[in-house]
Structures are given as structure tokens and as C-alpha cells.
Amino acid sequence: MNPYALPAIVAVTLVTVGIGAYGLRLARTTSDFLVASRMVSPHWNAAAIGGEYLSAASFLGVAGLVLKEGVDMLWYPVGFAAGYLALLLFVAAPLRRSGAFTLPDFCEVRLGSRPLRKLATVFVLFIGWFYLVPQLQGAGLTLQTVTGGPYALGAVLVGVVVTANVALGGMRAITFVQAFQYWLKLTALAVPVFFLVVAWQHDGRPALAPGTTAFSQPTTVELRNDAVLTFTTGTTVDVRGELDGEPTTAAVDLGPGRHTVAAGGTLRFPAGAPVPEVSGVASESGLAWLLPAGANGHGLFATYSLILATFLGTMGLPHVLVRFYTNRDGAAARRTTLVVVALVGAFYLLPTLYGVLGRVYVPQLLMTGQTDAVVLLLPGAALGSGLVGQLLGALVAAGAFAAFLSTSSGLLTSVAGVLSTDVLGRGSVRDFRWAAIVAGLVPLGLALRVSGLDVSQVVGLAFAVAASSFCPLLILGIWWRGLTAAGAAAGIVVGGGASVGAVLFTVILGPGDRGWAGALLAQPAAWTVPLAFAVMVVVSLATRRRVPASVGTTMLRLHAPDALGL
Amino acid sequence: MVTAPPPRTPADAPERVRVVLAEVARSKTAGHTRTELEEQSQIGEALVRGLVRTQLALSLRLAAVVAVGLGGLPLLFAVAPAVARTRPFGIALPWLLLGVVAYPFLCAVGWAYAYLAERTERDFTALVERPEK
Numbered sequence A: 001m002n003p004y005a006l007p008a009i010v011a012v013t014l015v016t017v018g019i020g021a022y023g024l025r026l027a028r029t030t031s032d033f034l035v036a037s038r039m040v041s042p043h044w045n046a047a048a049i050g051g052e053y054l055s056a057a058s059f060l061g062v063a064g065l066v067l068k069e070g071v072d073m074l075w076y077p078v079g080f081a082a083g084y085l086a087l088l089l090f091v092a093a094p095l096r097r098s099g100a101f102t103l104p105d106f107c108e109v110r111l112g113s114r115p116l117r118k119l120a121t122v123f124v125l126f127i128g129w130f131y132l133v134p135q136l137q138g139a140g141l142t143l144q145t146v147t148g149g150p151y152a153l154g155a156v157l158v159g160v161v162v163t164a165n166v167a168l169g170g171m172r173a174i175t176f177v178q179a180f181q182y183w184l185k186l187t188a189l190a191v192p193v194f195f196l197v198v199a200w201q202h203d204g205r206p207a208l209a210p211g212t213t214a215f216s217q218p219t220t221v222e223l224r225n226d227a228v229l230t231f232t233t234g235t236t237v238d239v240r241g242e243l244d245g246e247p248t249t250a251a252v253d254l255g256p257g258r259h260t261v262a263a264g265g266t267l268r269f270p271a272g273a274p275v276p277e278v279s280g281v282a283s284e285s286g287l288a289w290l291l292p293a294g295a296n297g298h299g300l301f302a303t304y305s306l307i308l309a310t311f312l313g314t315m316g317l318p319h320v321l322v323r324f325y326t327n328r329d330g331a332a333a334r335r336t337t338l339v340v341v342a343l344v345g346a347f348y349l350l351p352t353l354y355g356v357l358g359r360v361y362v363p364q365l366l367m368t369g370q371t372d373a374v375v376l377l378l379p380g381a382a383l384g385s386g387l388v389g390q391l392l393g394a395l396v397a398a399g400a401f402a403a404f405l406s407t408s409s410g411l412l413t414s415v416a417g418v419l420s421t422d423v424l425g426r427g428s429v430r431d432f433r434w435a436a437i438v439a440g441l442v443p444l445g446l447a448l449r450v451s452g453l454d455v456s457q458v459v460g461l462a463f464a465v466a467a468s469s470f471c472p473l474l475i476l477g478i479w480w481r482g483l484t485a486a487g488a489a490a491g492i493v494v495g496g497g498a499s500v501g502a503v504l505f506t507v508i509l510g511p512g513d514r515g516w517a518g519a520l521l522a523q524p525a526a527w528t529v530p531l532a533f534a535v536m537v538v539v540s541l542a543t544r545r546r547v548p549a550s551v552g553t554t555m556l557r558l559h560a561p562d563a564l565g566l
Numbered sequence B: 001m002v003t004a005p006p007p008r009t010p011a012d013a014p015e016r017v018r019v020v021l022a023e024v025a026r027s028k029t030a031g032h033t034r035t036e037l038e039e040q041s042q043i044g045e046a047l048v049r050g051l052v053r054t055q056l057a058l059s060l061r062l063a064a065v066v067a068v069g070l071g072g073l074p075l076l077f078a079v080a081p082a083v084a085r086t087r088p089f090g091i092a093l094p095w096l097l098l099g100v101v102a103y104p105f106l107c108a109v110g111w112a113y114a115y116l117a118e119r120t121e122r123d124f125t126a127l128v129e130r131p132e133k
Helices: A005-026 A030-038 A042-053 A056-069 A071-090 A092-098 A103-111 A114-147 A151-202 A297-316 A318-326 A330-361 A364-368 A371-383 A387-424 A429-449 A455-479 A485-509 A515-522 A525-542 A551-559 B021-029 B032-038 B042-069 B072-079 B093-129
Strands: A219-222 A227-231 A235-243 A246-254 A257-261 A266-269
Touching: A005 A114, A005 A151, A005 A387, A042 A151, A042 A318, A042 A330, A042 A387, A056 A071, A056 A114, A056 A330, A056 A364, A056 A371, A056 A387, A056 A455, A071 A297, A071 A330, A071 A455, A071 B042, A071 B093, A092 A103, A092 A318, A092 A330, A092 A455, A092 A551, A103 A114, A103 A318, A103 A387, A103 A455, A103 A485, A114 A151, A114 A318, A114 A371, A114 A387, A114 A429, A114 A455, A114 A485, A151 A330, A151 A371, A151 A387, A151 A429, A219 A364, A235 A257, A297 A318, A297 A455, A297 A515, A297 A525, A297 B072, A318 A387, A330 A371, A330 B093, A364 A371, A371 A387, A387 A429, A455 A485, A455 A525, A485 A515, A485 A525, A551 B042, B032 B042, B032 B093, B042 B072, B042 B093, B072 B093
Parallel strands: none
Antiparallel strands: A219 A266, A227 A257, A235 A246, A235 A266
């Protein structure tokens, strides 16, 4: 156990609360409270957006997926960054000029429909909560990994700190907190990477993609579930537990073939032993890890679906849009988004290296399936348990906590904003505080009940829902005069509904290899996004007499250059 | 697309201006195009439609650059697996492209978009604020 990790986590949490309290003294009016009075400069704003966006999925999940499944998973970070480019190209400046603070606001500004506003509210709440649960779970996993504490403690800690901070400080506080947390997260991955690469050079540059993965040092693996291990070559393993049905506490020569180990058993592998394959823990090895999915139809479909969900889903995430209101005007929103693409892209250069080096230094995660922990465990494994390894391990743990705190703060602010204006009250500061508490308790309850979901994939599914509901609404609403409220509602219900159905199906039944049907449900975006666009256009054309009379004025407002002051 | 010399931006240092009464009087009639826009006359609406079309075409062109440049990669790797096995600089090509090159590429496209979109807006502003002869 790392003695510096817990103080580092506590320090990050205290700084977050401290900056929140500093912001609290500045928050005077409702306008200050909700949108920081629009006095945030593009660079601060971009760092804040980056800080808010880089979640548990980016900080822990991407490296874990790369470790487990290889090059195809690089589409996650590329898509997360490209999502901001799509936002820049199609949404940023007009959305800022529309004056909409949330997605339901945009529905009302553009289409003037109260029922549509309510529908959008339901989807904002679903996406926001669905995205909050994995953040809290990531916090539970981190605290469990670095301190050995119970899973529930981390989830409750992050849930309570964030809820209190949002309820008391509002958005101004959050802007400073988020900007600080972007730089903390970047530092927390960048500094250890430097040491890790030096250690890797020092160890004689072990191959990153060997034909079979092997333990680089003697390693003890504890199996939490009954498992069937498949060995390719004979290995001497020190076994404590039930092996092939017999209680064993000795070094055993395990020949090539299959061996069963009961739950709770520990295996100690010598350095150089190949990592056995474990039933039920899917991972790629050798060339399948190194090279992209072949031309088999549903692998390629899943890749394109993932690309579509991440490229187009970002603009539909509730906590992303709120940020644009803090820009001074449309041109500032555009410049901010451009800086965000650069900041987020710079960050995503790093998790890949953790995933790749993880194959060399922590291959046991491939046996236990806890690949999300690779970023947390890698510094200690590669640099040893000396002071440097422990300090870097603590830095990474602090960065991970920054990721949960900032993303959940942003999500909670936007979910509470929508709740306070559309469901509970009329948007006063007092309503907002109550809404923040309600909005925080719901995902906390969910996170405590379900702990078996995979962080990055759940986040990927939230992107798919956002891409199939709000992306068509925003793009058509901003660029096409013919959109009607009926068309928008039909598109959101059909496209969003289909993706929600696929998501719930996947989450409840778990991911499995079910061929085409599995691919269509596990990565639904490639069919639900075009479906949503098509339904929106067709129903709008059918109801074209109900195009709002104000569409000309709205279009002028969305697209006229800020310099004209129209 | 009309290209005009970029007009002075507010960021430039303010310059001492000599005010001539006759010019002030003329500039009152200069807001004619602006009135067309505000009153949603046919001319005003045509102007806005043109602006929206120009900006949308720009966005779609740059989106197409990304769709081909990045979106074409999975297909390329599937159709020509030999390409995926090449190792420039000792790194497998898919890792180099998706792990490193993709990010500067996205930034470059974003920068080009911001530059061109702002130029379109400057042209439009110049058109609207052009003094009537």
C-alpha cells in the first residue's frame, strides 16, 4: 500500500473545496452563480472545459482498454477529441449567440415548444445520471486500489464533496476548480510517463507487443472468481488455494493445457513465466492486439459506430453545452473550442503509453480483468516500491481523483440547472441548491448498488445516446430552417429511444460475443444516429406548416457576426 | 466567396480620428442594409440565407476532410492489411496515426475552420456596414 496516495487524494479534495469556498465569496447574484457572469476568458474557459471533460473514462478507462484490447481502442480518445472539432464546426458560435444555457433552453429558443422542452429535460437527466454513475464507480475503484479501503467509501466521498461544492459555490467556483484540474490531470499523467519511459529504456527496452505476454518480475495474482486458466507452455507456479479441485499450498509444475482455480486462490508466478489466458476475461494478445480489426463485418461496424458516437456525441452531453454560455460572444466560443481541441488532444497522447507499458509491467491485470487500474498501478510496478515509485503513484491517484471531481461537478451543475429550472422550481439560487442535492443523490444511490460496469464502455454508451438524440436536434436546429417541434420530438423519441433501449439491454445482460446482434446493440450509434436524423427531417417536412414564424429572426440571431450587434 | 481586405479589429490600437460633421450626417443613412436585416425584408433574408449557406458549406467541407482523413482509416486497414503492418520510425502505422498524428491533424482542421469562418463573418460585416453611395 502506498503511504502517500491517501494524503494526495485528501489534498486534491481539500483544494477543490477551498477554491469552491473562494468562489462562494464572489458569487453574489443568480447570474454570477449560474454562468460566472460571462467574465471567463477563452483560455480559462478552455482549460475549464478540458478539466470538466477529461473524466474517469479518459484518465483510467482509455489506458485500461488499450492494455486489454489494443489498437482498435485508440478510437475512443481520438473520438473524444474529435467530438470538440464537430462542436466547433457545427455548433459552438451559433449556440452561444442563441443565448441558450441548457439543451431545453435551446429547444425553447429555436422552436418555442414547451412539450419539446420537457422531452429534452428527460434526456438531459438520463444522459447526465448515466454519465455520473461511472465517475463515482471510478472513484470507488481508485480508493479501493490505492488504499485497500472499501469501494463504497470512494464513491460516497466524491459524491458528497461534489454535491456540496456545486450546491454552495455554483458555476463560478466550478470554473476555477475545473481549470486547475485540467492542469493537474495533465501533470499527473505526463510526469510519471517520463519516468516510466526512462525505466523501460533502463530495463533494456522489453518488447511492447511480444507474441505471448510474460511477467517481467515475480508476481502474485489473486483470483476473485472461479477461473479456468489456459497455459501455452509448462510453468512452475506457487499455488495457494484449490487447484483442479484439490487444496494446494505448494509450488506446482503446471503443464500446457487447462487448469481450474477456485475463487480466492492466489498464484505466484516467477519472472519470465507467460501470462495464462483466463476464461471469462476477454483480452487480445499478439497480433490481434497490435493490428486493427480485420475485415470481418461486425468488427468494422463496431469501429465505425464508435467513431460516430464519439464524434457526434460530445455536442449532446449536457455538461459540455453549459460552458459555452460563459463565453463573451460567438467568436469567443469558437476560439475557446479551438483551444479545447488542442488541450484535450495533448492529454490523450498520454493514456496510450500507459496502456502499452502496462503490457510489460502489469500483465496480471489481464488475468484479473481489472484493467481500469493500470494507470494507478503502473508507476509502482515499473519503478519499484521506492520513494519515486510511491510519489508518482500518489500523483496519479490525485489526478484520478481530480478527474472524478471535475467531471461529476460539471455534470451535476448542468443536471441541477435543468432540474431547478424545469422540474423543481423557477431557477432561483435556492432552487438550484435543492436541485443539486437531489441530482447528486440519485447517481450516488445507483453507484452503490451496481459496481460491475466497465467505466469506458458505459461512458461510450452515454455518448451513443447523446449522438442519437441531441446531435440531430442541434445540427438541424442551427442549420435548417425547416425543422419543426414535432419533427424534433419525433427524432429524439425514435433515435434516442432506440439507443437508450440498446444501452439498457447491453448494461443489463452484459457485453457478450453475440455476433451481429451483439454489435448492433453494444455499439448502436451507426444505426440510431442516421435514424434520428431521418425521422427528424421526414416528420418536419410532413408538418412543414408548423415551422415557427420566428425562424428568420432566430437564424439571423444565430448566424449574424457578433460585430454587427444585431 | 468575396475576399476583402480585413477591416480593423477592435484589438488594434485605437487611432485618432478627425470627426467631420458632414460624415456623421452621411453615416446615418449608411445603416440601410442593417435595417433590411433587422426588418427581415426579402433582401435581408436573402443575405442571411447566403451567410448560413456559406458557413454550412465551409463546415461540411472541413468535416469531409476529417471523414476521409480519419474515417477512411478503418476501411483502409481492413482492405489493405499490409499497410497496417508497415512500421515507420519503428512504430506500427496504426498506432502512430491514431495515437499521435490524429491530434495535430484535428487541431489543424479546427484552426483552418476558425480562420475561414471569421473571414466570412468579416466579409459579411463589411457588406452590411458599407456606406450607401
